Amino acid sequence: MNFQQLKIIRETVRQQFNLTETSQHLQTSQSNVSKHIRELELELGVQLFIRKGKRLLDLTEAGKSLFPTVEQVLIDADNIKRIVDEFTLINQGELIIATTHTQARYVLPPIIQKFKQQFPNVHLVLQQTSPNEIVNLLLQGKVDIGIATEALTQEQLLTGTPYYTWQHSIIVPKNHPLSLKDKVSLADLTNYPIVTYHEGYTGRTNINQAFADARLTPNIVMSALDSDVIKTYVELGLGIGIISHIAYNAERDHNLVAIKTNLFEFNTTWIAIRKGRLLREYSYKFIKLCSPDTNLEALKASIKKPL
Amino acid sequence: MNFQQLKIIRETVRQQFNLTETSQHLQTSQSNVSKHIRELELELGVQLFIRKGKRLLDLTEAGKSLFPTVEQVLIDADNIKRIVDEFTLINQGELIIATTHTQARYVLPPIIQKFKQQFPNVHLVLQQTSPNEIVNLLLQGKVDIGIATEALTQEQLLTGTPYYTWQHSIIVPKNHPLSLKDKVSLADLTNYPIVTYHEGYTGRTNINQAFADARLTPNIVMSALDSDVIKTYVELGLGIGIISHIAYNAERDHNLVAIKTNLFEFNTTWIAIRKGRLLREYSYKFIKLCSPDTNLEALKASIKKPL
């Protein structure tokens, strides 16, 4: 058993049992991948993959049982490198953050500015993607920190800390009838076409829930991945918008009016990291910058409990 | 980085930085050990060992930081093999138990008999040693289960379950003056020479404590590692004995009288296993046989929290 074999097992699963893909991702040859798999199976004395003829279809029961441990070994091997870097590359390295558009555009800029002042030699990578993909990237150890409102709290293998809470606001063009009302109700909203976030993004779950609870059906004419797109179409008169209040800026968005409401539940945006995967010290400092109340020691402890 | 290098790091620490010893334990050559260490250091870009000239003295700070992770990787690699065995060698394999004389001689026999009936193909190894050594063996992953009264609950990296509680009894030769008294006090005991367990064995801590609390000084003329030795010398008239009540058998020990007392605190004998190290299913069955009330799921969960 060697690390290359374990990496191949992991990557084969990630590439859904396509050995050609696996070999390309690991920068090696197909034949190598194939041979390593069978040699590991031979050494362990058990089939790890279900085969149909020559094709690999899935992990066997045995394969499924040991796969989490394989992942843990590889993560720990990676941890060793990061521990070393903590000594050789002090306050220097890479910090990869996976987050959504809303955070990247409206929330993180001042944090990142401060972080960059404190750690000028840390190369910051901001990877903008969907909440589900953030979970994937975290689980695969491809990013250090994930920040999003959705999906992050479901996964056993992730841990983290709440970042901030917020609510949705209604945005309408200037002089829109809704902007003249004292109080806007959910029923009012159903009278207009609505533009808001896509399913699985930026608290859309809570929006759906509010209408469902009130037994109302909103007329959602368009859903988008980010607030800027929504605002653009609301400006064009396509409908009224429901966006994170964070994404509204009175000055810049002078063509729009934001209406604060309590119609939708509070959302919590989370900072998440993968259990079992150590972070560089500066990564914890970043989290502390985001959420100064975080108990870093407790967070570090929770990392050390993989399931 | 490969497994051999990590094994060498671990063994070098275990052998207190003597590379010759390390090579012998790993069945390889001295030069290999030496080279692997320096190549790993080169690859990681950091010194792992403090050297004085050519001799290795200790781990560096960096080495100390990553050592627990190195151990975890190797344990997990071992776990993978055990997981495989769970599929290929069903109810078959090895179960190594480290325990003290008292358990091996007086407590475990009926358990082991039952276990052997249920799992005839499991090779049982009973390793009899001191509580401190049991802790060592557990930490090094050289035994599956440790059973003892002392030392097992101190270590962060161990987890486990209480087995049973017991008290010490006084044993005296037949017709000894103490055997005629209605109630024996601690002060009474100080009037006679005492034979009991060695420090660190079989509840000796509690014996010391009881005398200390009463501000009495016992006249301990001899200390032994096991109850049989103590009984032998009490029979010879060397003094009165203090042994685990479990170790007294009225029939077999017909030359001795046991006096039950509450003079000493209750002792708890523990079953301990190492965190992070998976056990074969039959090992858990063994624990269940010992202590039927154990919540095995909770125990398994506690294994998965290294530190």
Added chain:
DNA sequence: GATGCTTACGATACCCGTAAAGATA
């Protein structure tokens, strides 16, 4: 027929142990 896996084979790199040399106590 296109894609994907296995086998064959030769080149290379790596790992190992012996032996000699050098350092430490």
Added chain:
DNA sequence: TATCTTTACGGGTATCGTAAGCATC
């Protein structure tokens, strides 16, 4: 001088990629 570590070197093995062969879809 004993013990211990490093360096040098040669043999063996493992790993790698290319290319060809074969199975699957």
